[in-house]
Amino acid sequence: MHKENVITDLNLTSKDQVFDFLSQKAKELNIASDSEKIKNDLLEREKIMSTALIEPLAIPHAKSSYVNKNTIIFLRLKQKIDWEGVDVKIVIGIFSKSEGGEHIETLANLSRKLVDKEFIKFLETGNRDEIYEKLKDIGE
Numbered sequence: 001m002h003k004e005n006v007i008t009d010l011n012l013t014s015k016d017q018v019f020d021f022l023s024q025k026a027k028e029l030n031i032a033s034d035s036e037k038i039k040n041d042l043l044e045r046e047k048i049m050s051t052a053l054i055e056p057l058a059i060p061h062a063k064s065s066y067v068n069k070n071t072i073i074f075l076r077l078k079q080k081i082d083w084e085g086v087d088v089k090i091v092i093g094i095f096s097k098s099e100g101g102e103h104i105e106t107l108a109n110l111s112r113k114l115v116d117k118e119f120i121k122f123l124e125t126g127n128r129d130e131i132y133e134k135l136k137d138i139g140e
Contacts, residue, residue: 001071004029006132008076015083019043022073022093030068031095037066052083061094070096074135090123
């Protein structure tokens with residue numbers, strides 16, 4: 001994960017806008033080779049089960065042949081948005097190559113941190129550099 005993968009104070013107002021932003025940012029950062037195809041992969045995963053697990057957090061993820069490198073993108077929104085009945089302000093997008101089980105390891109590493117309510121509060125209030133330092137080893 002690189003520091004430019006941490007984006008705060010985004011003025012996105014819907015789940016659709018989040019998926020658009022995540023897929024375009026993944027292409028821009030060379031995490032994914034095709035923004036439309038990676039967006040479709042994120043949406044297909046979302047159809048299986050909502051990735052908004054607990055307020056204020058959603059963890060959309062794609063395991064895809066369009067992923068160039070395993071990593072995460074952290075987004076913090078200015079305002080909470082409705083994500084299938086869950087108020088979401090923190091979005092952690094996980095991008096994994098289609099081969100290998102790294103996405104499971106990334107989800108497990110992230111899940112261990114997210115059971116701590118103080119850690120979630122930190123993600124809502126920390127600055128970009130602090131968040132990067134806490135998350136940089138996840139998903140690499």
